[in-house]
Amino acid sequence: MRVHFHGAAGEVTGSLHEVEAAGHRVLLDCGMIQGSPEAERRNLDPFAFDAAALDALVISHAHIDHIGRVPLLLKRGFRGAIHAQEATADLMRIMLLDSASIAESEAERGNRKRQRGEPELIPLYTREDVEATMQRVQPLAYDTRREILPGVEVAFREAGHILGSSVVEVYAEDRKLVFSGDLGPKGTPILRDPAPIDRADLVLMESTYGDRLHKDRAETILELGRILESAWSDGGNVLIPAFAVGRSQELLYWFAKYWDEWNVGRWKIFLDSPMAAKVVDVYDRHTDLFDEDAVRVWKQKPNPFHLPNLQLTESAQDSMAINELERGAIVIAGSGMANAGRILHHFKHNLSKPQTHVVFVGYQAEGTIGRRLVEGAKWVRIHGRDVRALAQRHTIGGLSAHTDQHGLIEWYGQIAGHPPLALVHGEDKAREALAGEIGERFGVKVELARPGMTLQV
Template sequence: MAKVTSYGAAQTVTGSCHLVKINSVEILIDCGMFQGDTGGMSNYEPFAFDPAKIQYLILTHAHLDHIGRVAKLVKEGFDGEIIATQPTYDIAKIMLLDSAGILEEEYRTLKRKARRRGEEESVSEPLYTQEHVHQVFEKKWHTLEYFEHHKLRQHIRVSLGNAGHIMGSAFVILDYHEESEPKRIVFSGDIGSPHRLIIDSADTVDKADALFIESTYGDRDHKPLLESVHEFKKAVTETLERGGNVLIPSFALERTQEILWLLHEMFKAHTLPECRVFLDSPLAIKATELYNKYPLQLSDEVEWEAAIGSDPFSFKWLEMTSTRDESMEINRVRERAIIIAGSGMCTGGRIMHHLKNRLWNPKNAVIFVGYQVEGTLGRRIIDGAKFVRIYNEEIITKAQVYTINGFSAHADQSDLIDWIRPIKGLKTLCLVHGEEEKMELFAKAINEALKIDAHIMKRGIPVTL
């Protein structure tokens, strides 16, 4: 008998964490961080299961909302095997070390402030430290190529397919037997749109008894990619030509590399107005180096560029600013600059001081190229907030704000339905990784298109298969 319980990404888009029990074998699919106003404190809550009893942890990809609590899991007793693709292993290492560094810095800051108030004991320890992250990579890891089979206990077999979301991303296939009958459970992870700039489209699944599928954009279809590319280039060009600066809050993984590829193409085509371009994110710089390490994971166009000896993510005007001093020097650039900085949802990182210094100027532009979770500063800006609070200062929003969702690394409603369509033998379909109202619309669309009833997973409530 198999049972699945979602302890995250259930009626929300963050904190992915799904516990699969097949007889006595306990398998965890992802262990992500909760994000947004209310999500942060959820990360500090005890796990609703015993980490020491988990025998396998399978990671779909290396975004923090899928791996951000792995170090906490290890800290609290997990000692099993971790399974992922090789790129996910490499990316997870830089992502988790960066996350731990941020957590430790926040802890030191809160500690200093509490000491001045005489309340030092009130400050909780960081969720995990860089030492805990190092312990994660001392565990037994098994890296898989796409569709390579790996046998677990009790005749359970796992394989990973390309999810087309970010480099190394995967959906998970669990094959097992129940009373001599073959059974298959599939977890989609995050499925990418088939129309992507720098990586190949997702693979498909031919059959499954149960499918747990993401629904981030289950309520809508994206703008066509070419339309979004045109909108992005137009926003960049118009802002630079009026002497403004372009701020791009960008996720270090995939989105930053997509933006660099577009700017690389514009530079080669002589359509990028003369400017200075800053990649102001140590994490994004490291991630870009990894993208260059795995050219076969990339689209044919980008792979070809790498094959002829050209760096697809660089060009003459690009400056990498790794240190804090280099980042602060960007403030001296008054006009005609493109600044790509994290975090992608404006919840921290270097984008914050760039917004503080430039959001008030109507000559400037902020281009959002990624999903903004409710409760984040990015979401408040795109929702039209007249003033936003940054570093305890009220900043007026006068810069031009662009929201370009065609770059989304997530498949839209039509893409997801098309991904489900060829799966034969589907008896159970469960929706995860989406806001509740979007899941309801997605469930209705699935029923209309495929005549399948979809179940919306609720946190902590198991589904028996």
């Protein structure tokens, strides 16, 4: 068995790893590159392999940086089956249709502005391409081994990152490869903790927060409550860039759990994302995957997804109407890194107001508006216009969907024999710190995966 690294090898987006086993080629994830415009243009580049030569695709979870180029893979010749955990399969359609809609809109907008003689812009893929993609998806439950090709089996274990997120086990040639996907912290609301892995011959592990520790979750929740109180006293609005899958649902969970303590009922809460509204329906259909605490909260009132002051804004007109509110609004909108989506429209109307509070609850990649704001930028460019950033900003690391250095070390450390390890899905600073800690603690050589690198299992 051999592993070829193509993406998310030195960066945190564009997950793409190829496995050769038992005479077959299997792709692990096919994610979109996200970040700066320059980085995102790389999504148009040819794959470093022949898509038509692949026999199967295995998906770890439904975030766009892990699935965002799957329809493009089909456009370029892939004809195999796509294997995903059951909830992931449900979420994939929603995420990819939204991605296709954005691509189509951007191409249409660009073509309206193009000069005579300039080539027509073509979207990366269309909604029709997504429907063709979904015809190839074969859902698989957790903890079930399936032979996906002669001599190649896979199993999904809970990763605790988002609903349906999986640690992928690949069995072939009497060897076992383990791909962590993205690992969530222990105690993440709604989700079960990442499953322990008994053994492996090679581990590919994410390293997003390999160089830092998150705040204590209890302390984080207290901080969120203080931010809401401060924002109410300041007379402004609260803007929360959040991915439609994961953090949006967790925030609603906390609002329900601390409904009385935080006086949440005085706010108007907007989940400003057509996609997030559809995602809520998927969560409702998969409550069997919830942890025990979430099951208890769901039985109480108010239900997190049906708060009496929650509005799911689907139309653009409803979204724009939110900006007429000068105070008292909590707006959860995509994208999570503030590099696209409706959150940018709310930034345009609110960033210049000192009474506005912006809360970052997830990783902000290099080159994104979110990253620039976290780093203290006084001005940001949104839709071609410079916007002064006077709003108060808060980074709440304890709500991250990714586990921290301690969690990554603990998860790897419980694998028998401490097998060879390759770090993916992390910037070099984070990977180097994590590699040093693991190497010193377990005496194992840790590889930092690079595009074009191959490892033998």
